[in-house]
Amino acid sequence: MIDVMPPQAPTAAAIKRRAAELGLDACGITAAYPTRHADFFRDWAARDQAGEMAWLTRDPDRRGDPRLVLPGARSLIVGGLNYWQPTPGGRGRIARYALGEDYHEVLLEKLRTLADEISAQGAAAKVYVDTGPVLEKPLAQRAGLGWQGKSTMLINRSRGPWLLLGEIITTLDLDPDAPETDHCGSCSRCLDACPTRAITAPYQLDARRCIAYLTIELKGSIPEELRPLIGDRVYGCDECLDVCPWNRFAETTREARFLAGPETALDLRAMLEMTNTEFKRRFARSPILRVKRRGLLRNICVVLGNIGTMEDLPALQRAENHEEPLVREHAAWAARQIVGRLAATPQ
Numbered sequence: 001m002i003d004v005m006p007p008q009a010p011t012a013a014a015i016k017r018r019a020a021e022l023g024l025d026a027c028g029i030t031a032a033y034p035t036r037h038a039d040f041f042r043d044w045a046a047r048d049q050a051g052e053m054a055w056l057t058r059d060p061d062r063r064g065d066p067r068l069v070l071p072g073a074r075s076l077i078v079g080g081l082n083y084w085q086p087t088p089g090g091r092g093r094i095a096r097y098a099l100g101e102d103y104h105e106v107l108l109e110k111l112r113t114l115a116d117e118i119s120a121q122g123a124a125a126k127v128y129v130d131t132g133p134v135l136e137k138p139l140a141q142r143a144g145l146g147w148q149g150k151s152t153m154l155i156n157r158s159r160g161p162w163l164l165l166g167e168i169i170t171t172l173d174l175d176p177d178a179p180e181t182d183h184c185g186s187c188s189r190c191l192d193a194c195p196t197r198a199i200t201a202p203y204q205l206d207a208r209r210c211i212a213y214l215t216i217e218l219k220g221s222i223p224e225e226l227r228p229l230i231g232d233r234v235y236g237c238d239e240c241l242d243v244c245p246w247n248r249f250a251e252t253t254r255e256a257r258f259l260a261g262p263e264t265a266l267d268l269r270a271m272l273e274m275t276n277t278e279f280k281r282r283f284a285r286s287p288i289l290r291v292k293r294r295g296l297l298r299n300i301c302v303v304l305g306n307i308g309t310m311e312d313l314p315a316l317q318r319a320e321n322h323e324e325p326l327v328r329e330h331a332a333w334a335a336r337q338i339v340g341r342l343a344a345t346p347q
């Protein structure tokens with residue numbers, strides 16, 4: 001519990017101590033005033049760069065101003081959880097954040113405990129992780145957790161870009177931290193490394209080209225011209241994070257639930273035969289559940305189209321008769337890619 005006796009409200013220092021006890025790797029505080037990034041956000045949405053993510057652009061005013069999310073809000077407590085770990089070997093890559101249990105649950109649990117303790121002292125407190133109407137990265141920067149870098153990721157001096165973010169909006173009046181300043185300097189590694197050139201300029205990402213969007217958020221067919229650029233990425237992409245020089249301090253996560261689970265040891269061919277029940281059982285606690293079986297099989301087909309061999313053809317040919325039209329279409333594309341490669345290879 002926060003070690004302050006009522007009626008005194010918890011202080012910023014007490015909250016940070018408690019956050020550390022709960023296993024958060026970073027915690028900072030900012031006052032609940034609107035972010036100037038709301039204008040960037042509006043402009044980005046107006047340029048259609050959100051693609052199909054209509055949920056994201058629905059209420060830009062709320063997203064830019066925490067006081068519209070919780071009337072009477074005075075402060076935001078922003079929490080960060082380190083999730084870096086070495087990439088497991090094998091065919092097909094999964095972005096690190098999706099290797100273990102769903103971070104929404106893990107981080108929500110910690111922040112809810114803290115929020116409940118704050119509420120018990122008489123203040124209102126609302127918790128969000130990722131899915132709330134909150135521009136998390138600019139607010140985390142204001143709370144001193146890092147700076148929003150050229151990749152658009154929040155980069156922390158000691159954790160690099162590997163903090164997952166969540167926040168408590170509260171009516172408590174707390175001493176704010178100093179905002180962090182930008183330390184990207186002249187570096188442009190993330191822009192250069194992006195396989196699809198989705199980072200169109202420093203601090204600007206066209207989500208429609210980002211492999212995370214194409215493999216996670218896009219529900220339908222992946223544009224054919226982008227498929228080869230996806231390479232072996234089955235779910236999400238860490239390329240712009242992996243090349244960040246601030247990675248030099250990255251350490252393996254302390255959160256056991258984030259470590260790669262057996263469900264992410266991929267057998268791409270066998271997975272093409274997976275039933276819906278098997279999919280739901282296997283990924284029940286994983287963020288991968290979000291793409292549904294048809295989305296995951298679509299992605300596996302794209303990866304096999306990019307890295308597959310003759311041995312993968314029978315499984316792909318069976319998938320050309322899959323009950324899901326989306327899978328059928330991507331399987332046929334993948335088989336054509338492999339056959340094309342085989343034909344081009346001198347015997």
Ligand code: B12
Nearest residue numbers: 037040044095130136152153154164165203210212236237
């Ligand atoms: C939508 C979304 C996506 C979309 C769009 C990504 C994006 N950059 O916006 C897609 C599906 C592509 C995506 C991908 C990923 N995501 Co995401 N995503 C979100 C979500 C839900 C909203 C982000 C948002 O508002 N985007 C809108 C655009 C406009 O924001 P933006 O690109 O950051 O744009 C800002 C800058 O362009 C800036 N700006 C514009 N011009 C200029 C000029 C200057 C000089 C400056 C300083 C700034 C600036 O203003 C804009 C507003 O802040 C947040 C959670 C949340 N609620 O905030 C998670 C979140 C950003 N995602 C996260 C993660 C982990 C990822 C991936 C790494 C997952 C993966 N491995 O596959 C990738 C990273 C790709 C990348 N480089 O961004 C984490 C990031 C943690 C961190 N340390 O930053 C978040 C915070 C989730 C969480 N709770 O932890 N994501």
